[in-house]
Amino acid sequence: MESLVAFSVLVALVGAERVAELVVSVRNAAWSRARGGVETGLGHYPFMVVLHTGLLVGALVEAWVRRPDVPAWLAWSMTLVVIASQALRWWCIATLGRRWNTRVIVVPGLAPVTGGPYRWLRHPNYVAVVVEGAALPLVHAAWVTALVFSVLNAFLLRVRIRVEDSALATLSGGGRVDA
Template sequence: MTGASLLLALVTLGRLVELWFSRRNTRKLLARGAIEVAPGHYPAIVLLHVLWLGALWLFGMNQPLNPFWLAGFLGLQVARLWVLTTLGSRWTTRIIVVPGERLVATGPYRFVRHPNYVVVVGEIVVLPLCLGLPWLAVVFTLLNAALLMIRIRAENAALDMVRTQRPN
C-alpha cells in the first residue's frame, strides 16, 4: 500500500464515519422538532464529494505525497475536529435548524460564520496538491464554489429565520 492510498483510505473512512454521525444527528434533531431547509441541492453536494474522492483515487493513489501539503491537510483535520466537537449533536451534512434554539457562537464560530465550509474548501484544494494533482484542485474548487454559493445562501436564510424566531 502506498502512502497516497493509505491517506485516501483514511479520508474515505473518515467521510463514511461522518455520514453515519450526520444521519444519526439528523434523525435526533428532526425528532426534536428541527426542520430541514433547502434539501434540493444536497444530492449535488454528495455527488461532488463522491466524484472528488473517486478522482483522487483514480489519479492519485500511486502518487508520491508532498509533505508540505500533507502538513496543511493534517492542519485542516484539526480544524474539522474543532468544528465537529463545537457543534456536537447539531452537526450534520444537511441544513437542519431547530426553531427557538440559540445559534452556536463558540469555538470556530466566534471567528467565522461557516467554519466547516472553510475547512471543506481547504480540503478540496489541499488534498489533490498532496498528491501532485493541481488540475483536480482547480476543477473541484470551481465546482464546489458554484454549489457553495447556493448552499451558503440557503443556510444563511435558515439561520436568519432561527434568529428572528428567537425571543429576546
Template sequence: MSPAILFLTFIIVQRLSELVIAKRNTARLMAEGAREIGAAHYPAMVAMHTAWIAALVVFGWQNPVSLPWLMIFAVLQGLRLWILTTLGPRWTTRIIITDTPLVNAGPFRYLRHPNYTLVVAEIIVAPMVLGLVWVAVLWTILNAAMLFVRIRAENAGLAPHRD
C-alpha cells in the same frame, strides 16, 4: 501499503464515518422538531464530493505524497475536529434548522461558516497531497458553485436566529 493508499483510505473512512454521524444527528434533530432546508441541492452536493473522492483515488493512488501538503492537511483535520466537537450533536451534512440559539463558541466566534471554509481548503489541499493540481482547480470551481447555493439557503434559514 503505499503512503497514497493510506492517505486515500483515511479520507474514505473519515467521510463514511461522518456520514454515519450526520445521519444519526439529522434523525435526532428532526425527531426533536427541526426542519431541513435546501434538501433539493443535497444529492448534487453528495455527488460532487463522491466524484472528488473518486478522482483522488483513480488519479492519485499511485502518486507520491507531498509531505508539506500532508502537514497542511493534518492541520486541517485538527480544525475539522474543533468544528465537529463545537457543534456536537448539532453537526450534520444537511442544513437543519432548529429553534435553539446559534452556536457562538469555538471557530464560530470567528467565522460564520467555518465548516465550509474548511471544506474549501480540503478540496484544494487533499489533491495537492497527491500532486493533482487539476483536481484541486476543477473541484474548487464546482464547490464554489455549490456553496453559492448552499450558503444562501443556510443564511436564509438561520436569519431569524441571528442577533
C-alpha cells in the same frame, strides 16, 4: 510506486473519516428532526454528495493514471494542510455537538452557537472543506482534480451558504447549523 500507495492510503483514511461523519450526521439529523427541526436545501444535497465522492475518486484516478513526479516538500506540506483541515472540521463538529450534520436542519428555539471556531468565522466547516479540497489532491500533484473540485465547490458553496443563511435567519437568535 511507494508514494502512490501512501497517497491511496491517505485518501482511504479520508474516505473512512467521511463515513464516520455520515454516522454522526445521521444520528444528529434524527435528533434535530425529533425536536422539530426543519430541513431545507434538499435540491443541492445530491450534487454535494457526488462532488465530495468525486474528489476522492478523482484524486486517486488522476494520481494513478498520470503518475506525476511529486516533490517531497509538496507531498508533506499538503499532508499537513489536510490534517489541519480535518482538525478544523472536527472542532466544528465538536462545537456544534448534536446540531451538526451534513444537511441544513434548523431546530427552532435553540440558542446560537458562538464558541469554538464560530467565534471568529461564520462558516468554519466550509473553510475546512475548501482547504482540504485543494490540498488532498495536491498531496500527489493531482492538480486537475484540485482545480475542478475547487471550481465546482465554489458554485456549490454559493448555493449552500445562501440556503443555510436563509434557514438560520428564521431563528430569532440566528443559531448556527454549519455542516
